[in-house]
Amino acid sequence: MKPIVSKLSVRLVGLLLFSLCFSASAEEADAAKDILKKMSAEIASLQKFVITGDGYTDARLPAGQIIEHSRDVTLRMSRPDTLRISNYDEESLSEIFFGEGVLSVYREKEGFYAQTELPLDMNAAVDFAINEIGIDAPVLDFVSSDVAGHLLKAAESIDYFGLSRFRGQNHHHIGIRTAETDVQVWVSAEGSPLPRKMSISSKWDAGAPRSVYFFDWTVDPGLEPKSLRFVPPEGSSRIEFDLDTAECGESAC
Amino acid sequence: MLRRDFFRAVLVTLVGAGLVSAEVEAKRGRPASPRSVGGTRRRTRRRRTRRRIRRGQRLYSLPYGCSTRRLRGGVNYYYCGGIWYQPAYQGTTVVYIVETVDAGASTDVEFEEEEYY
Numbered sequence: 001m002k003p004i005v006s007k008l009s010v011r012l013v014g015l016l017l018f019s020l021c022f023s024a025s026a027e028e029a030d031a032a033k034d035i036l037k038k039m040s041a042e043i044a045s046l047q048k049f050v051i052t053g054d055g056y057t058d059a060r061l062p063a064g065q066i067i068e069h070s071r072d073v074t075l076r077m078s079r080p081d082t083l084r085i086s087n088y089d090e091e092s093l094s095e096i097f098f099g100e101g102v103l104s105v106y107r108e109k110e111g112f113y114a115q116t117e118l119p120l121d122m123n124a125a126v127d128f129a130i131n132e133i134g135i136d137a138p139v140l141d142f143v144s145s146d147v148a149g150h151l152l153k154a155a156e157s158i159d160y161f162g163l164s165r166f167r168g169q170n171h172h173h174i175g176i177r178t179a180e181t182d183v184q185v186w187v188s189a190e191g192s193p194l195p196r197k198m199s200i201s202s203k204w205d206a207g208a209p210r211s212v213y214f215f216d217w218t219v220d221p222g223l224e225p226k227s228l229r230f231v232p233p234e235g236s237s238r239i240e241f242d243l244d245t246a247e248c249g250e251s252a253c
Numbered sequence: 254m255l256r257r258d259f260f261r262a263v264l265v266t267l268v269g270a271g272l273v274s275a276e277v278e279a280k281r282g283r284p285a286s287p288r289s290v291g292g293t294r295r296r297t298r299r300r301r302t303r304r305r306i307r308r309g310q311r312l313y314s315l316p317y318g319c320s321t322r323r324l325r326g327g328v329n330y331y332y333c334g335g336i337w338y339q340p341a342y343q344g345t346t347v348v349y350i351v352e353t354v355d356a357g358a359s360t361d362v363e364f365e366e367e368e369y370y
Contacts, residue, residue: 241343242341
């Protein structure tokens with residue numbers, strides 16, 4: 001009896017099916033990168049902007065319970081090199097200022113502030129603040145001149161998950177996987193392509209704690225220069241940054 | 254023979270595609286975690302514990318009742334029980350570095366902590 005199909009065609013069908021699966025995910029990754037690049041270009045085009053955000057950060061208690069710490073954050077940015085981040089948590093207001101080559105940090109609760117020199121270039125300043133000083137604020141991801149490059153620097157994979165609707169608008173839902181975290185970004189699909197929500201999950205911490213923030217953008221706000229300048233509040237005292245964390249104790253490090 | 258090869262190839266392809274799609278679904282999945290029951294009730298009580306501290310150690314809080322500030326060499330310190338604690342920023346968090354322990358001072362120190370249960 002004559003065979004219905006040849007061995008060659010059998011292999012070709014298999015190969016075709018597999019390549020269809022993989023090309024679909026490659027297209028998704030390209031779509032996600034395109035959206036992030038447009039978002040990045042939009043943010044880079046803004047000379048002055050304000051981001052107000054609210055969200056929560058998970059905390060795992062010793063008994064295993066996971067709770068959410070709510071936070072409010074506001075970023076006021078004036079390119080090329082000035083910004084102010086006000087971060088309200090359940091305890092206190094903490095503020096971060098970049099300006100004229102100086103980083104200032106202040107916490108209202110303790111009444112202490114610290115200052116150190118910063119590189120003038122904003123990208124270098126952000127790297128310094130994160131890696132040398134240990135500054136961590138959700139909106140810092142949107143300060144760099146190449147936000148897409150910043151987000152994808154350590155990416156192992158990127159996916160486009162389609163449209164997602166919240167707060168009355170459609171958003172592109174994008175997932176980025178790195179070795180340590182899973183990051184999700186929601187970019188507005190209506191109007192300016194700006195990020196409106198971000199989620200970061202720890203992959204290896206017990207309970208996979210995460211932080212989730214929603215953002216509102218005000219472009220071209222009337223920012224007064226003095227509102228971005230740090231002036232030590234009356235009664236506050238200056239302390240230093242602790243750059244030597246080699247000595248770790250049981251209660252802090 | 255070829256027909257058997259054909260069915261085997263189709264089976265392998267389907268299983269392979271199934272594995273790929275399972276992985277994608279897992280990545281995109283909506284886990285069955287609660288979404289509507291908001292908040293958790295935090296139950297706490299405060300308790301006091303004693304801990305031995307050492308020079309150079311960083312603490313997230315000062316010992317119980319420690320609030321005396323002193324200026325030494327132009328630097329702000331907290332001074333309690335013969336021990337000097339220097340406040341410093343780690344990022345945006347204030348920590349207290351055990352800077353100096355006076356001769357004869359006890360390093361067995363009482364802290365008040367929040368205990369969750």
